[in-house]
Amino acid sequence: MPPFFIPGKDGDPMSWMKRQRMLGYVFIAPNVIGMTVFLLVPALFSFYLMFTDWVFSSGRGPHFIGLDNFRRMVKEELFWISLKNTLLVMLPVPVAVIIGFLIAVMLNNRVYLTKTLRAFFFAPYFTSGIAIAFVWMVLFQPSEGPINAFLRSAGITDPPRWFSSPDTAMIGMLIMLTVGGIGYNMIIYLAALQDISTELMEAARIDGAKTRHLISKVILPLVSPTTFFLLITGFVGAVKGFGMIYAITQGGPANSTSVFSIFAYKQAFHFYEMGYASAISWTMFLLILLISLLQWWGQKRWVHY
Amino acid sequence: MKTKKSFHVAAIALCTAGTLLLAGCGSNGNSGNSGTNDGGTTAAGSPSSAASPSQADSKKETVKLTMWGGVPAENGPQEAVDNWNKLHPDIQIEYVRFVNDDAGNLKLDTALISGQQVDLYMNYAYSTLEKRVQAGNALDLSSFSEYDIDDKMGSAASAWKMDGKYYGVPTKKGGTYVWLNKDMLDAQGLEVPTDWTLDDMRDYANKLKSDKVWGLAEGDYFFAQSINSSIMKQSLEMTNSDGTSAFDNPFTVKTFEVYLDMMFTDKSMMPHTEQITSKPALDQMFVKGETAMLFSTEQIFRTTNNLTDFPRDFKVALAPAPKVTADQTDYIYNGGLGDVLSINPKSKYKDEAWEFVKWYADEGMLPLAKGGRLPSSKDLDADEAVKVMFEGVEDTYDLDSVKRVLLGADLPYALSQLDAKTSSDFQVVYDKVFSQKLTPEEGSKELARIHNDNLKAAAK
Structure with a gap:
């Protein structure tokens, strides 16, 4: 069998091109097959299921029930709590982007221990989310955790109960998600900052630009595609977020940290209501789509390529 | 097909x-x-x-x-x-x-x-x-x-x-019991209870607690025990004769009150919401002497019998689950065959x-x-x-009490047939009551409301 990468014996370039194409298909086949079997087909199947009452363990097939799952969903208090919390977990995204940017600018200049600090800020990104979640659980432990120990030593006699209270659990989550997002943003910004020409910066300085002007008038516009990328992927990731929240509270206490993915997960894998869970998942998808479209539409005003 | x-x-x-x-x-x-x-x-x-x-x-x-x-x-x-x-x-x-x-x-x-x-x-x-x-x-x-x-x-x-x-x-066969650190009981001059109430258990926990020892520990599942035990005699589906939920009753309120007092007044029990986020291994807390009493099932034998991995130097005694009130005649213990x-x-x-x-x-x-x-x-x-x-x-057990409760006592046992969704929904109410967002009375009514809603949905 002739190798794919040399022309055929007859020297026909088209034959060579064909083989090249075939080789391309062979290379992408594992991914395409995997994506089709594990993503595309289940996604399409769940699209069908959301209009049915299929309960996994019932032994009955699905029955078409139209939009009943959606009617049921909007009547449930947990849906509205999950929607509110899903929107809340998007808040850490811009905050982490801003902090990540500022740290990147700082580390991009010559400061002491640049490499150590870079690794320090990036550590949460390459650490398992569940391990991070457990560290935060210990940090926020109400009676013996270091954060409350510090607050008590600072004179606060009744510090928040963090993940243990329905009032403060979500605040704890937002802090955790913000800190967790900084490292990745910082690294991406650092890469973007390397691309800014030093001549441009020097020219701006010669023209009298101060540091704040450099940041706002030169750096920020030049890294705006990176900012857009970080925001769009950050928001998508936030809406889909599951592991860390589930590991700490499973959506509790009293459903106070329930987000869409946990709401869908419980319906699917606690109660086996696959039809209903599909409806929730597709609502989550629509939310992500809407947010992404809004950003796409908005980016024309502030992203400079 | x-x-x-x-x-x-x-x-x-x-x-x-x-x-x-x-x-x-x-x-x-x-x-x-x-x-x-x-x-x-x-x-x-x-x-x-x-x-x-x-x-x-x-x-x-x-x-x-x-x-x-x-x-x-x-x-x-x-x-x-x-x-x-x-x-x-x-x-x-x-x-x-x-x-x-x-x-x-x-x-x-x-x-x-x-x-x-x-x-x-x-x-x-x-x-x-x-x-x-x-x-x-x-x-x-x-x-x-x-x-x-x-x-x-x-x-x-x-x-x-x-x-x-x-x-x-x-x-x-088995049930839910209260496992006791006999040495701690002896140190306080407390008898191994044979017939007791939630108030007695609170009193024991209060006397047994110390700086590093909780008086009582129990998993989420066990809050429901006293509540269910007061209803099961009339219906294993936990309903009144008219088919409505039976959860809104004085025994439910009393159960909530006692546990709240233990968590927040006496501080003899880890607050429930702290426990669900700290996720302590309760069996191990017991064998390590970090809690004097443990409300659990016979499953803790896996831990208490394993002296190699979980060494302990105290004797384990056993008491039946506490009734809600002393004069309660329709109390059914949780358990039976499994x-x-x-x-x-x-x-x-x-x-x-x-x-x-x-x-x-x-x-x-x-x-x-x-x-x-x-x-x-x-x-x-x-x-x-x-x-x-x-x-x-x-030698590591107070065999008299263990055998008396496991084998000897001729107590009425039953298991609730409450559906899984209602049991899961109740967790939210427990969270709210034990984080003091709902009063015991409101919690009792909320359990009944959720149960009634689910009964109606199931009837459709």
């Missing part, structure tokens, strides 16, 4: 794949709980290893059956299965452990529905067995008439009947599986006594089980 089955298999495969879609939760979220401990996939995923019936008939080939259970293999099931395999070289059983939680039960249900080889499996809750019966995954045992389950197991077995039929054989062994109707070897069920119930399960499981069959000598249970560790 075949098309329907094919649909199910395809649908399950797709849903399994769908879990990967769901926010990438498969690897990070829940699987961590079951992890490799339950290790059932390999064994259950090899249906081809079983010989076909025709081959078995002609060549007398060895029949291989798979039994799924929630008890770790090393806590008795493996020894039981090995004993059977020695006695029956022609019928070999393989034990596959699933963790008895949501993820583990989902794994078993997936295996049952998708036609993997599960010949026998254990049920630990009425609601899960009910689902499996409705899905056609539990064999109606009426046809095996030579074995009278009611006669062997006693009248308590009937709690597991559905539409008057058995779909599994209950094999053990470990219900069912046969998969799709098994190729139902008769062989049935032979195993009978053997397991009447003699085979004895090795599980080490883990605290008392056989329910009248054919199995209770003294023999107790001997196995305490072998080598007799």
Whole structure:
């Protein structure tokens, strides 16, 4: 069998091109097959299921029930709590982007221990989310955790109960998600900052630009595609977020940290209501789509390529 | 029918794949709980290893059956299965452990529905067995008439009947009890209680607590015990005679009040919401002397009998669950028969599986006594089980109280048949009451409201 990468014996370039194409298909086949079997087909199947009452363990097939799952969903208090919390977990995204940017600018200049600090800020990104979640659980432990120990030593006699209270659990989550997002943003910004020409910066300085002007008038516009990328992927990731929240509270206490993915997960894998869970998942998808479209539409005003 | 089955298999495969879609939760979220401990996939995923019936008939080939259970293999099931395999070289059983939680039960249900080889499996809750019966995954045992389950197991077995039929054989008896650190009780001059109330338990916890020792610890499940125990006599579905929820009653309010006082007034018990996020291992807290009392089931024998991994220098005593009030006459203790062994109707070897069920119930399960499981069959000598249970560790128990509560006391036992969704929804109410967002009265009414809503939804 002739190798794919040399022309055929007859020297026909088209034959060579064909083989090249075939080789391309062979290379992408594992991914395409995997994506089709594990993503595309289940996604399409769940699209069908959301209009049915299929309960996994019932032994009955699905029955078409139209939009009943959606009617049921909007009547449930947990849906509205999950929607509110899903929107809340998007808040850490811009905050982490801003902090990540500022740290990147700082580390991009010559400061002491640049490499150590870079690794320090990036550590949460390459650490398992569940391990991070457990560290935060210990940090926020109400009676013996270091954060409350510090607050008590600072004179606060009744510090928040963090993940243990329905009032403060979500605040704890937002802090955790913000800190967790900084490292990745910082690294991406650092890469973007390397691309800014030093001549441009020097020219701006010669023209009298101060540091704040450099940041706002030169750096920020030049890294705006990176900012857009970080925001769009950050928001998508936030809406889909599951592991860390589930590991700490499973959506509790009293459903106070329930987000869409946990709401869908419980319906699917606690109660086996696959039809209903599909409806929730597709609502989550629509939310992500809407947010992404809004950003796409908005980016024309502030992203400079 | 075949098309329907094919649909199910395809649908399950797709849903399994769908879990990967769901926010990438498969690897990070829940699987961590079951992890490799339950290790059932390999064994259950090899249906081809079983010989076909025709081959078995002609060549007398060895029949291989798979039994799924929630008890770790090393806590008795493996020894039981090995004993059977020695006695029956022609019928070999393989034990596959699933963790008895949501993820583990989902794994078993997936295996049952998708036609993997599960010949026998254990049920630990009425609601899960009910689902499996409705899905056609539990064999109606009426046809095996030579074995009278009611006669062997006693009248308590009937709690597991559905539409008057058995779909599994209950094999053990047990309940919920309060485990006590006898040395701590002695130090405070406290007697081992034989008949007590929630207020007594609060008093004990208050006297037993110290800087580094909680008075009492218990899992989420046990808040419901006192509440359910006050209702079960009138209905195992926890309803009034008119079909409405029975949860809004003075006993529910009293239960909430006592626990709240223990958490926030006496500070003799870890606040519930702190416990659910700190996730302490309660059995280990008890054997380490970090809590003086533990409200739990006989499952703690796995820990208290294991002096190698969990060394302790105190004696363990046992008290029955406390009533809500001293004059309560309709209190039913939580417990009765459990470990219900069912046969998969799709098994190729139902008769062989049935032979195993009978053997397991009447003699085979004895090795599980080490883990605290008392056989329910009248054919199995209770003294023999107790001997196995305490072998080598007799000195570390206050045997009088343990035997009195486990064997001697003739207490009324029953198990609630509350549906899984209502039980899950109640967790939110417990969270709110025990984080003081709802008063005990409001909590009681909220339980009833949720239950009534779910009853109405189920009736539709």
